[in-house]
Amino acid sequence: MSYLRLAHAFELKNKKERRVYRLLEIFPGFLTWLTFILMFFGAVFFPMATSFFLISFTIFWFLRTVYLMVHLRSGFLQMRKNQKTDWRAKLSSLKLPNPALPQIKSWQEIIHLVIIPSYGEPYEVIKEVVGGISNSGYPTEKIAVVLAMEQRDGELQKQREVIAEKIKSEYQDRFLQFLVSFHPGNIPGEIAGKGSNEHYAGKKALALIIEPKKIPHENVIVSCFDADTVVNSGYFDCLTYNYLSCEKPLRSSFQPVPLFLNNIWESPSVSKIFAFSTSFWQLIQQSRPEILVTFSSQSIGLKPLVEVGFWQENVVSEDSRIFYQCLLHFDGDWQTVPLYFPVNMDANVAQNFWQTSKNIYKQQKRWAYGAENIPYLLFGFMKNKNIPKRIKWRFGFNIIEGFHSWNTHSVIILCLGWILLWLGGKEFGFSILSFNLPQILGSLMRLSMYGIFISMYMTIALLPPPPKEKI
Incomplete structure (x- = not known):
């Protein structure tokens, strides 16, 4: 291997x-x-040396907090700027061809292939995702959608088939093509997971959509969205502009800002904390493109995706693994381009507080598999x-x-x-350092808490309007 x-x-x-x-x-x-x-x-x-280490470490974390807050503010301001930008106007005025894409003379030659892997999401969730793509403002005849379902036995499989058929009947006439794939669960060498589903769906889309229509691979941008990802108006225009204006579009992934705010008003407090914390971290990462790695919903050109063999089908963290696959395959010549443009996703919400907490733990554990x-x-x-x-x-x-x-x-x-x-x-316990250590650490930690005020401002700024029943 x-x-x-x-x-x-x-x-x-x-x-x-x-x-x-x-x-x-x-x-x-x-x-x-x-x-x-x-x-x-x-x-x-070595209690004395360890105490000095702890003080130094706490100072380091204070400085790191300042550093991260600067990047959070920078990422937030750039995202707000990009949301207000007329990306269609920028596309129309973009000088083409890009030397890296000499065959593309117009932005209208770009085809978006959107893959939505789903396991057991209800009809309403998937409909909102597909509806968001349809209403994004980008010409839908230039968008192909693949609803990638899992094929398993039992009652859940029947529900999947009903949902898939219902979604397809509603939206298939709106897009270039609407494909439903069912990923078998018994393929040797695979694990049951999102990566193997994406791998299967990507190959199906290549064989049933791209190749029959003889679309050049360089003209196709593949976006893989989690099944709760709702795009905002202008998203595909922004993505297309970044792809066509990028210095190395065929050596780049493209990363939006995932904001876990779709259902934030219905989520309990513990879920809100994790939702905003993750959203803030992704904003911070956007302003550090030199170390930015793909996460969750993301995009990549079809040509490099085919060259690396699609997503790896035997790992859990396929969203970041695809970045490292490309980094190794292309001898380090790979980057993630930050879009500074949000996509909306769901916070964890379950029947009760404890089930929500359990789901949060499972989500964090899955991310830790990275x-x-x-x-x-x-x-x-x-x-x-x-x-x-x-x-x-x-x-x-x-x-x-x-x-x-x-x-x-x-x-x-x-x-x-x-x-x-x-x-x-005892010797350390009676020392001056031991007596002063709690005061020193407490002062440093209180100083570090200034970041909470920035987080509070960002929380209020990002919070969507409450639903009518909440007012």
């Missing part, structure tokens, strides 16, 4: 490579547990000698630091001070 399609160490035939990959799989968890062990070890044997990209990326860097070292260092450090900080930093800030006071020993 090519290292570009790897999911697990056992898939490698070479014993040495299998051992290396397995060590890389262990590495993220090992680093996390090593950090926690060192917290206790330092508190017991750590599977660490061994994939590092092993790929070892195999591909053509990727510049600066690219390897940038993305290698970013993915390791990102998951390690997610796992450990909140625990360090919350617990290490208490661990020092409990396990630091």
Whole structure:
């Protein structure tokens, strides 16, 4: 198996490579547990040094908060600017052809292929997604839609078929083509998940839509939307403009801003916190394009997508894996272009508070599966000698630091001070540093809380109008 399609160490035939990959799989968890062990070890044997580390670490997080808030504000302002932009006018005045796309003389030659993978979403949710695409303002005769359903036995399968047929009958005449695919659940080498469904649907669309119509691959932009993604008016105009004006459109992914606000007024408080936090983080990432990696709903040219073999069908985190596939396949010559344009998605809402909390946990766990990209990326860097070292260092450090900080930093800030006071020993307990440590850390943390006011402003600014029944 090519290292570009790897999911697990056992898939490698070479014993040495299998051992290396397995060590890389262990590495993220090992680093996390090593950090926690060192917290206790330092508190017991080196309490003074550990205290200075904790103070330095808290100062670092204060500075990082400032840094992230600057990027949050920057991303927010640019998004608001892009929402007010007349993208159709910009498209009409765009000088074509782009040297990277010499065969495209007009923006109207661009075809959008939209894939909507769905497992068990109700009719109303899928209708809102497809309706949003239809009402986006882009010529619908230039949009092909693939509703990618899962094929399973039982009553749920009958419901899927009814929903798919109903949606198709309502919208098939509005688009260039409307295709419904049913992904079989027994394909060898696949796992049951969104990635395998997208992989199957993408190949079906290529065979049944693109090839029969003889549409050049360079003219097709593929957007893969989560089944709750509702696009705003002007989205496809913005995407088309960025694709046609990009320096390297065939070496780029295109990332909108996912805002988890569709049903924010119906969600409980805990769900609101996670919805806004995730939306803020994606706004921050938009203003850091040098490390931006694809997430959730995203777009890519059909030509590079075909060249890398579509989405990987045997991993959980296919949304970010496709970026790393392209990064390795094209020798590091890959980027994510931030669109600074929102798409609306659902916050977690269930029958009650506890079920909502459970769903939030499952969602966070699925996102945490992105750590599977660490061994994939590092092993790929070892195999591909053509990727510049600066690219390897940038993305290698970013993915390791990102998951390690997610796992450990909140625990360090919350617990290490208490661990020092409990396990630091009598000598440390009677020291001036021990007495002043809570005051020092408390002052630094209170100073860091200024970011809450920026978050409050952003929350109010992003909050959609309440539904009529809520007024």
